[in-house]
Amino acid sequence: MSEHDEHSSFIKTPQQLITVVLLAFVVPIIGIVMLVQLVVNRPQADPAALSPEAVAARLQPAGKVEFGAAAGAGAAKSGEQIVQEVCAACHQTGVANAPKTGDKAAWAPRLKLGLNGLLQSVIKGKGAMAPRAGTGLSDQELAAAIVSIANQSGGSLKEPAAPKK
């Protein structure tokens, strides 16, 4: 017993040694982790930036198609504009058997309906095309779009005059 007393260590048993060694490792590591967290968390997330609206705004695609945006938005849109924004989605590529713009063979039988007939088809909807092509566009705007598509597809329709306001 006395020979052990010359070491004035408080570590008397192997268990104590293990405990001390473990603590010597763990304590600095906990300290480092806490320091790192302090540094990493410094720019605290603004709670307002996590609201669903803010997240949705950040996730917005670069471009979006707004069907019917022209309705009541003041100036009527041109036929070409409407075709690009709405109709091209189907008529450019021929989605769901839509007659492709420029495909004269596909349009020839349809052109026989005349502008009014075609306009009625679009207003009522036909096949996969929803009534008014799913928009709130006016008859005038739809007619202008039809003329634009038809005349690129072998037609020679005349755009109806804008209604007097």
Ligand code: HEC
């Ligand atoms: C969701 C896809 C889709 C969109 C968007 C769409 N169309 Fe169509 N459209 C079709 C399909 C499909 C047909 C063929 C319908 C059939 O004959 O069964 C068609 C047919 C037509 C026809 C021929 C109708 C007839 O009587 O033969 C016209 C004219 C037309 N579309 C004009 C338009 C115009 C103008 C727009 C834009 C304002 C538009 N479409 C947007 C799918 C679409």
